[in-house]
Amino acid sequence: MTSLTERAEQAANGEQPTPAVSKALPYAAPPAGQPLPEFNFEENPDYPTPEMVPVHIAWLRVRHDVRFVAKSDQHKEKNRDTGQTYVKYNFRGVESALNAFGPATLRHGISIFAVDMTTSYRDTTSSRNSKMREATLLTTWQIMGPMGDSLPLLKSAGESLDSGDKGTAKAQSLALRALLFNTGMIPTGDPEPEADHVERGEAPQRTALDYRDEIINPKTSPGRLEQISYELRNARMLHIKVANENGDEETLDALGMRHYQERTGGGQ
Incomplete structure (x- = not known):
């Protein structure tokens, strides 16, 4: 391997610099269009091999591991008269979903991909007459198992209200949360209110x-x-x-x- 100084001198003299080779890479990248080399999990104890089972069995095992997710997140508001903050309701946010499903999907070799998204937006106002932007997002998901097979494509929707530029990101998070909790059929025992709650003011409804x-x-x-x-x-x-x-x-x-x-x- 040549040093950075040596490569700079070669370039200054009009020579083709000797390419640097990173010792961190376990293999050289294959030419474009060729498949990636096989990766032997058994030689890498940090990446244990999931059991090679069909995707519907792997997803069932994920559900078995998750079982139950409580409403541990809190939506807080401040009392206008006293200034004190109080908990208005509890909910399950996207972080609760990821914390529950992340380790389980890794353990059983499940990968989840968003393969298509359809968005729409409209302007509205909150109950305090603040200008808001409503984002609605319909996402198509692919759930792939350890053997490379997939469940039928699934859809979930997310909706958010935001006064800045975070509306789409919030809607994406809510769509993912809906996919994990609904497809996983993870119970709480209580109906879930919206995590990002904004009271809507008077807005024209489409006819x-x-x-x-x-x-x-x-x-x-x-x-x-x-x-x-x-x-x-x-x-x-x-x-x-x-x-x-x-x-x-x-x-x-x-x-x-x-x-x-x-x-x-x-x-x-």
Whole structure:
């Protein structure tokens, strides 16, 4: 290996510097397009080998290890009159989810990847008339097991309100938390309130006709149609009938599904 000074002198003399080789690397990187070399876990005691079982068995073992996660996180607020801080409610945050699932997924060779994200934003206000930005994110996840096989793709949604630039990051964290707790079926015994709680002020709610116009718009992507279905379900508007592009009455649910199938080829 040449020193930094020697390589600098070679470059100053117009010579091609001798490449430095790091002793920390266990192997040289393969040429582009070629698979990575096999990694022998047995020769690396710091990285124990997970048992080679199908992904659904590995995920079941993760659930068996986690079992229960209590609501140990606290949402605190300050009393406007006394100035004293009090605990308004307890919840399970994303850190609780990662602390519970992180070691278990490593132990059983489970990897979790976000393979697709669809986002939407709107401006709103809090109950104190502060300007807020609402971020809604629908994420598609891949859960891969130690043998390289995967569970069917899963979806989860996250929503947040923020006055700065952290809305998307918060929504991503909430989507991951929802995936881990819901797919893991980890109980608490109590309904979970929102971790990042902001009281909403008066904000205009989208109408059925507004959603109708967005659904039939040919520029609306299939991913956005999926998200509209999620929004309509939360607003309990799926059953509302509207006049479709042909003038016939159709529920928003049926209208959205039909256009989604037409744009993805599912209706052919």
